[in-house]
Amino acid sequence: MSLDAPAGADVGRRERKKQRTRDALMEAAMELFQQRGYHETSVREITDAVDVSERTFFRYFASKEDLVMSFVRDGTVAFADMLAAQPPREDPLTAARGAFHTSLRQMSARSSDPRSYLSVMRLIDSTPSLLAAYLRAVHEHDDEIIEVFARREGVDPATDRRPRVLAAVIGAMTFLANEDWQASDGDTDGRAAAFDAYTDALLPALSGHWTADQ
């Protein structure tokens, strides 16, 4: 009835406080990781910076790794969602490209600071244990993407290998595109372009001998 309830948000003071400590932990952690490195920063140092107990940290994040992964998780689900939303007339590979572009735009629109994603990815790439966790996190959504491909094309994912193959290939191309993107300046458009370049290289890489002039 009244104006001061920001309609739609299911929040009281309690929810707001939780959100604030969660955000504060993530921000403090990332700043410390960037300064001193991931392994060199203890959970204690993070919680001291935010002035909460160490125990509280592990109520928000399953592990130290999990905090870093929480920056990244949304990305792969967004891709699966956008893939399902792509027009059915597009063939699978085209749909995958479109979904990649759309999910990127959606991500950069939602996030407050688009630069932060780059620094997170660089941290992951330069920290072996985080890279391992990242690869696993991406792999965890494979089944989801396989399902979407199979439904789009009306095949049975249990017997037909093609959805599994395509999902795995897309995952690999995404990873390659991310590497190029990190090495370069790191604007969102560059990431989409890198993905396209890799998917363009897909058929040439698989067909016959390669000629010196690509």
Place this chain on the structure above:
Amino acid sequence: MSLDAPAGADVGRRERKKQRTRDALMEAAMELFQQRGYHETSVREITDAVDVSERTFFRYFASKEDLVMSFVRDGTVAFADMLAAQPPREDPLTAARGAFHTSLRQMSARSSDPRSYLSVMRLIDSTPSLLAAYLRAVHEHDDEIIEVFARREGVDPATDRRPRVLAAVIGAMTFLANEDWQASDGDTDGRAAAFDAYTDALLPALSGHWTADQ
């Protein structure tokens, strides 16, 4: 000069003892992991079974994960070696298939018990933290494989995307083949067949719409 030195092996009693404790640790660990699970087995329990100190364990293996990975590491290097040894007339994808087959045969010939590899892979696949470590371990050899592809075909890996693409795709297909193989009985031939089936599915999966009858 004398007969009793098993020519070529650079061993005295010291080397033999090291090899024995290392083997004992690996064997005891795998048996315990299979019985109680990976996380439920502490390093202490492993070292007690072999009757060495906990500290000694970490002189042989960088971590608990590292022990499991040591079963698997040779596999990916073997693939890279066999790839370089494949006849240059074969195009890259064909050479990759050949290298996969050859490296498998080499592995099963070297190992005393071919069944052990299956149980290791099943342990890895059913333990999230091991799966993460495995994915990273595989990824660590990507550059090596990219180099081999680039040299075989005479292209520059820094500018040409195709060797990177093919290496990533082969890695993904290997992973898929392993999954099928684990789910089935698990003979070596089945693994090679699964890999071939997935590489056969590559072009169909990437080209146009899929027809319901594969």
Place this chain on the structure above:
DNA sequence: ATGACTATTGTCATTAACTGACAGACTAAG
């Protein structure tokens, strides 16, 4: 506003993976 109910947090204790330092035991070689 007050009090009861519940979610959140802090404190304490504990386990387990690792690491550095040093001392003692063993091996290889003269």
Place this chain on the structure above:
DNA sequence: CTTAGTCTGTCAGTTAATGACAATAGTCAT
């Protein structure tokens, strides 16, 4: 046998992660 070098065990310490319980703070009805 002795010396030099390598392994191993013991000890002490750090850090991630988890369970149990008490203290605190937010929510809601009266």
